[in-house]
Amino acid sequence: xxxxxxxxxxxxxxxxxxxxxxxxxxxxxxxxxxxxxxxxxxxxxxxxxxxxxxxxxxxxxxxxxxxxxxxxxxxxxxxxxxxxxxxxxxxxxxxxxxxxxxxxxxxxxxxxxxxxxxxxxxxxxxxxxxxxxxxxxxxxxxxxxxxxxxxxxxxxxxxxxxxxxxxxxxxxxxxxxxxxxxxxxxxxxxxxxxxxxxxxxxxxxxxxxxxxxxxxxxxxxxxxxxxxxxxxxxxxxxxxxxxxxxxxxxxxxxxxxxxxxxxxxxxxxxxxxxxxxxxxxxxxxxxxxxxxxxxxxxxxxxxxxxxxxxxxxxxxxxxxxxx
Amino acid sequence: xxxxxxxxxxxxxxxxxxxxxxxxxxxxxxxxxxxxxxxxxxxxxxxxxxxxxxxxxxxxxxxxxxxxxxxxxxxxxxxxxxxxxxxxxxxxxxxxxxxxxxxxxxxxxxxxxxxxxxxxxxxxxxxxxxxxxxxxxxxxxxxxxxxxxxxxxxxxxxxxxxxxxxxxxxxxxxxxxxxxxxxxxxxxxxxxxxxxxxxxxxxxxxxxxxxxxxxxxxxxxxxxxxxxxxxxxxxxxxxxxxxxxxxxxxxxxxxxxxxxxxxxxxxxxxxxxxxxxxxxxxxxxxxxxxxxxxxxxxxxxxxxxxxxxxxxxxxxxxxxxxxxxxxxxxxxxxxxxxxxxxxxxxxxxxxxxxxxxxxxxxxxxxxxxxxxxxxxxxxxxxxxxxxxxxxxxxxxxxxxxxxxxxxxxxxxxxxxxxxxxxxxxxxxxxxxxxxxxxxxxxxxxxxxxxxxxxxxxxxxxxxxxxxxxxxxxxxxxxxxxxxxxxxxxxxxxxxxxxxxxxxxxxxxxxxxxxxxxxxxxxxxxxxxxxxxxxxxxxxxx
Numbered sequence: 001x002x003x004x005x006x007x008x009x010x011x012x013x014x015x016x017x018x019x020x021x022x023x024x025x026x027x028x029x030x031x032x033x034x035x036x037x038x039x040x041x042x043x044x045x046x047x048x049x050x051x052x053x054x055x056x057x058x059x060x061x062x063x064x065x066x067x068x069x070x071x072x073x074x075x076x077x078x079x080x081x082x083x084x085x086x087x088x089x090x091x092x093x094x095x096x097x098x099x100x101x102x103x104x105x106x107x108x109x110x111x112x113x114x115x116x117x118x119x120x121x122x123x124x125x126x127x128x129x130x131x132x133x134x135x136x137x138x139x140x141x142x143x144x145x146x147x148x149x150x151x152x153x154x155x156x157x158x159x160x161x162x163x164x165x166x167x168x169x170x171x172x173x174x175x176x177x178x179x180x181x182x183x184x185x186x187x188x189x190x191x192x193x194x195x196x197x198x199x200x201x202x203x204x205x206x207x208x209x210x211x212x213x214x215x216x217x218x219x220x221x222x223x224x225x226x227x228x229x230x231x232x233x234x235x236x237x238x239x240x241x242x243x244x245x246x247x248x249x250x251x252x253x254x255x256x257x258x259x260x261x262x263x264x265x266x267x268x269x270x271x272x273x274x275x276x277x278x279x280x281x282x283x284x285x286x287x288x289x290x291x292x293x294x295x296x297x298x299x300x301x302x303x304x305x306x307x308x309x310x311x312x313x314x315x316x317x318x319x320x321x322x323x
Numbered sequence: 324x325x326x327x328x329x330x331x332x333x334x335x336x337x338x339x340x341x342x343x344x345x346x347x348x349x350x351x352x353x354x355x356x357x358x359x360x361x362x363x364x365x366x367x368x369x370x371x372x373x374x375x376x377x378x379x380x381x382x383x384x385x386x387x388x389x390x391x392x393x394x395x396x397x398x399x400x401x402x403x404x405x406x407x408x409x410x411x412x413x414x415x416x417x418x419x420x421x422x423x424x425x426x427x428x429x430x431x432x433x434x435x436x437x438x439x440x441x442x443x444x445x446x447x448x449x450x451x452x453x454x455x456x457x458x459x460x461x462x463x464x465x466x467x468x469x470x471x472x473x474x475x476x477x478x479x480x481x482x483x484x485x486x487x488x489x490x491x492x493x494x495x496x497x498x499x500x501x502x503x504x505x506x507x508x509x510x511x512x513x514x515x516x517x518x519x520x521x522x523x524x525x526x527x528x529x530x531x532x533x534x535x536x537x538x539x540x541x542x543x544x545x546x547x548x549x550x551x552x553x554x555x556x557x558x559x560x561x562x563x564x565x566x567x568x569x570x571x572x573x574x575x576x577x578x579x580x581x582x583x584x585x586x587x588x589x590x591x592x593x594x595x596x597x598x599x600x601x602x603x604x605x606x607x608x609x610x611x612x613x614x615x616x617x618x619x620x621x622x623x624x625x626x627x628x629x630x631x632x633x634x635x636x637x638x639x640x641x642x643x644x645x646x647x648x649x650x651x652x653x654x655x656x657x658x659x660x661x662x663x664x665x666x667x668x669x670x671x672x673x674x675x676x677x678x679x680x681x682x683x684x685x686x687x688x689x690x691x692x693x694x695x696x697x698x699x700x701x702x703x704x705x706x707x708x709x710x711x712x713x714x715x716x717x718x719x720x721x722x723x724x725x726x727x728x729x730x731x732x733x734x735x736x737x738x739x740x741x742x743x744x745x746x747x748x749x750x751x752x753x754x755x756x757x758x759x760x761x762x763x764x765x766x767x768x769x770x771x772x773x774x775x776x777x778x779x780x781x782x783x784x785x786x787x788x789x790x791x792x793x794x795x796x797x798x799x800x801x802x803x804x805x806x807x808x809x810x811x812x813x814x815x816x817x818x819x820x821x822x823x824x825x826x827x828x829x830x831x832x833x834x835x836x837x838x839x840x841x842x843x844x845x846x847x848x849x850x851x852x853x854x855x856x857x858x859x860x861x862x863x864x
Contacts, residue, residue: 032739040460041747042768042784051458054510083375084513093534149565157569164569170537170557268562273535277562281373286739 001314008310012303017069019299020292024065027291033057034081034286055081068292078289080282087289090278091297095260097167098274102259104190105197113202114248117209118241124214136203148196148269155192163189165271193270197263209248216244246316253309257301362542363554364862366844369567369576370558373535377521379497380452381459381513390538390558393857394435395497395523398426398445398479401762403850405606405657407491411440411498411524412479421486421806428477431547434500435522435529442473447501449481456510463768464493486804488811492763497523526551526858535560550858552846571598577841580853584644584712587837599842602835603853606657607759608650609713610828611704611720612788617752619700624683626826630669632676632727633720639832642715646837650830652819653766657851659808660764660815666823676727685728693728701730705745705754708735716831717755749776749787755831764815767799770827790827 035052043051052058056067071078077087120129156164163169168189174182216222217240225239226232264276275294282290313320374387379395382388398412409415412426432440451457452465467487472480483490500522507515521529526548527540538558542551559576561567564583571579572593580603582590591600613620613629620626635649648656651666685693685700693700702724706713717733724731733755736745745751758769767784768774772791774784795818802814840847840854845863848855 030739032743035458036739036743036747038458040463041742042463042774042782044783045779045781047455047462050455054456054458079514084511084515084518145563149563152566152569157573160573164573164575165561165566166536166559170539170559267535269566271535271559271561271566273533273560277373277535284737284739 005311008307012307015303016296016299020069020296021065023292023295023299024068025061027286027288028061028064030286032286034288037285038081068289072296077293080287080290082282082285082287087293090290091275091293094273094275094278097272098260098276101190101193101197101266101272101274102261104194105201106255106259108194108198109202109205110248110252112198113205114209114245116202117206118213118236118244120206120210121213121217121244122236132206136207139199139201139203142200144196144200145265145269147199148192148266151192151196152269162191164192165189165269167272193266193272196269197266205248205251208251209244212247213240213244216240219243246313249316250309250312253312254305256305256308257298260297260301360552360846360861361863362552362861364552364864365555365557366553366578366860366862367557367559367576369570369579370538370560371562371564371567371581373560374532374538376513376518377529378513378515378518379499380448380457380461381518383460390529390540391497391521391523392525393527393540393556394521394525394529395499396432396525397495397497398428399491399494401492401495401850401855403848403855405659405762405851407495407762410495411445412494417806421488421804422483424481424483424490426479426481428479429547430477432524433545434502434524435543436500436503438500438502439476440498440500440524441476442479443476444498444501445479446471446473447505448496448498451499451504451509451512454509456508457512458510461493461496464490464496486806488803488806489761489763489765492761495762497525499523527556530555535562546858548858550856550860552859552861553844553857556857571839577844578839578854580838581836582839584642584646584834584837587644587646590839591837594839597842598839599847601838601840601849601854602646603838604648604655604657604835604851605759605833606655606762606852607757608653608655608833609716609755609757609831610650611753611755611831612751612828613753613826614749614751615789615791615827618698619702620753622683623825624679625685626829627669628676628679628683628727629724629729629829630826631672631679633723633829633831634671635669635831636671638716638719642712642719643832643834647832647834650833652823652830653769653828654764654815654819655760655833658760658764660812660819662816662819662823665816666819673723673726680727680729687728691728692730699730700728701732703752704731704733705736705741705751706733707738707741707756709738712834713755713757720755720829720831746787747782748780749782749789751787764811765799765803766818767803770795770818770822771799772796786827788827790825792821792825795821795825 033052035048035055035057039048039051049058056064059067068078079086080090116132120132123129152164155162166189168182168186172182172185177185222235222240225235261275263274264280266272267274267276278290279294281287282294368389370386370389372384372386374382374390375384376382377387377391377394379391382391396410398410398415399407400410402408411429411432413429415424415426417424426445428440428442428445434440449465449468449471452459452461453468467483467485467490468481469484470482472482474480481490500517503517503522504512504515512518519532523529526543526546528543530539530541532538537560540556542554559570561570564581567576567579568582568586568590570576572590587600613626615621639645639647639649649668651668652662654661656663680693685695688694688699704717706717721731721733741754746754769785770790771784771786773796774786775782775789775791777783798814798818798821802811802818805811805814838853843862843864844860846860848859
């Protein structure tokens with residue numbers, strides 16, 4: 001097992017380098033570069049060349065790539081071409097907001113989706129199952145920006161129950177208003193974004209849970225458990241559920257990158273200062289350093305997430321062994 | 324009897340003024356009814372977009388501009404009729420040959436950190452823009468300056484390469500503090516912390532910026548001019564216009580500058596009692612650029628047919644919901660040099676358009692598309708993605724042109740690709756975009772033949788349609804060197820007439836964006852292009 005883990009970690013290195021090369025190349029192949037957006041549109045060729053020289057954009061691509069890689073290995077993601085600020089600082093400023101929102105979303109999704117999936121499976125084709133299936137399709141089909149605007153309209157404007165945007169009231173902090181008032185304020189701000197994303201995504205997990213449960217309760221060992229006269233509760237919770245949860249646990253592992261990922265639509269609707277707005281802007285402005293940093297963060301998390309999922313298999317399923 | 328009542332009223336008002344003078348600052352009773360300006364309060368403004376930098380010489384976006392305008396001052400500023408009036412410069416004079424401009428600076432100005440403002444700051448700012456390592460968009464504006472000279476602490480002399488009247492309007496740019504920025508090289512200027520935490524001379528001091536959340540500034544008690552009265556100004560960020568509108572209705576923000584035209588009527592009704600609604604005319608316009616060398620579009624008759632055959636009034640009525648004006652040439656009614664009625668308005672007349680096309684030799688073919696010498700009348704219009712108003716306007720245009728027998732296709736392309744692959748190399752047949760204009764009517768870079776493409780195929784100015792007209796060239800050159808405003812106005816009227824006749828573009832419209840300001844905000848001066856003099860506003864709860 002230990003050699004397996006070491007081998008997997010070693011395999012990640014060439015994989016990540018490969019991803020970074022592909023990312024770097026694609027980004028530089030896109031038309032336009034940051035200098036085009038910095039200088040005047042009618043700047044002369046010499047003026048452009050001089051500015052490109054200052055930013056090291058005149059060098060051949062491989063030279064630029066290895067320079068970038070060298071800095072990254074030292075932990076330096078460089079400075080933004082557009083505003084001159086440190087890339088790591090810019091990302092770290094926003095990461096807490098993204099993590100905070102995504103963590104709450106995940107918790108809500110799993111708290112609702114798992115029981116809903118189980119009940120749907122146990123009462124297959126019941127009224128509850130039909131309602132849940134319909135809601136599931138609605139959640140997937142309705143665009144989140146639309147739900148977001150509707151919620152803002154009703155709960156923010158008409159009923160005036162919730163604040164419509166932002167992370168908190170400006171100027172309100174633990175210092176000025178005390179812990180509980182601040183907590184209530186922050187909570188009120190996060191309700192709508194969490195609700196919108198959770199509604200759109202929990203259906204996926206719920207359907208997953210439902211089919212996994214359906215598969216398990218048809219297994220021989222569940223029939224055996226029933227046959228030997230165990231109470232239904234024990235059959236479901238102890239024999240069926242534990243096995244049905246297996247794929248869900250591994251799903252969690254592969255969702256790790258999602259926890260760090262931005263959501264452009266939600267962030268712009270609810271004015272949430274997350275990673276999504278930062279990355280879309282960086283792409284449009286060809287701010288290479290920020291785009292690369294965000295892409296690499298995604299790549300590392302994806303690779304780690306998959307690795308984690310594989311390890312979780314071993315933990316939850318004794319039949320699987322790596323050597 | 325009446326007269327004596329009036330006398331009593333006036334003395335009562337005068338008494339009230341005297342009494343109130345102890346507390347809040349009273350306004351000079353210059354004829355109007357006296358008002359009391361309260362000091363304090365908070366103004367919250369809606370903001371879309373993300374400011375990039377608060378350094379006036381590096382900033383390019385209007386979002387940063389709004390904040391920079393309150394924190395920094397230029398030598399001159401624009402007044403409500405779009406004329407240039409003193410700001411940091413008290414007065415100025417031009418030498419008779421127009422080559423030496425002398426500015427006398429105010430002596431009572433201090434930076435927000437307490438350092439006195441001097442001529443050295445002005446020199447530093449202009450020299451930075453002229454530095455070869457400067458990566459920003461003001462270089463062309465300042466090229467005519469040969470040297471910036473200072474005389475003592477409060478006199479700046481600009482030596483010009485050649486007389487260049489439009490320069491004065493560029494001196495609205497905010498002056499940056501030398502003592503703060505000289506510690507970084509020009510190349511690394513944007514890394515200076517003062518780009519994020521600006522120190523200016525303006526009525527408001529920067530407090531903080533929470534990225535994509537809000538920006539806060541507070542009143543500068545040492546400001547040299549009148550005001551400021553409002554203590555705190557906050558810009559709240561909104562990523563979506565509909566959400567900002569909801570925030571306005573909910574009362575989260577006091578001002579919204581661009582209400583979507585489709586929502587104006589409803590919002591105006593809902594907020595009639597609490598908000599004041601104004602139209603903010605844009606000093607800019609939207610157009611379809613026509614490549615003057617294109618086999619189809621090189622014919623003036625065809626270009627005029629396109630003007631007559633595009634229902635621009637319908638676009639303004641239906642797409643802009645009446646919040647806009649039809650454009651006939653390259654200056655807007657906001658400009659002091661606007662030609663007005665002498666221009667041909669090209670009112671929608673499809674019959675006339677068809678006649679012109681017939682006259683030009685384009686006959687309707689079997690499939691309904693016009694053709695000439697075996698060539699079909701196909702026009703491809705390129706445009707950038709993401710402008711809904713323009714998209715709707717182009718749908719109408721496309722339909723109008725189809726009725727004339729022209730097969731028009733619209734292609735949407737991402738902005739940086741559109742620039743890099745089509746506009747900056749001047750390779751296209753037609754494209755639709757907008758210009759936002761400066762205060763000065765100079766349009767040399769757009770229509771002078773030397774601003775077109777050089778021998779290497781590189782675009783020199785913005786004359787990407789390659790419009791070339793000797794008479795216009797001469798007028799454009801004179802417009803730059805002539806220093807007398809009245810003479811310049813006549814020159815620019817002539818320029819507009821030629822452009823209106825020759826049509827490098829199909830001129831479409833300018834939009835006037837509907838804006839709403841809460842009625843508790845008093846003293847707002849509505850200028851030609853928006854609310855002005857924010858330091859003189861005050862809040863009356």
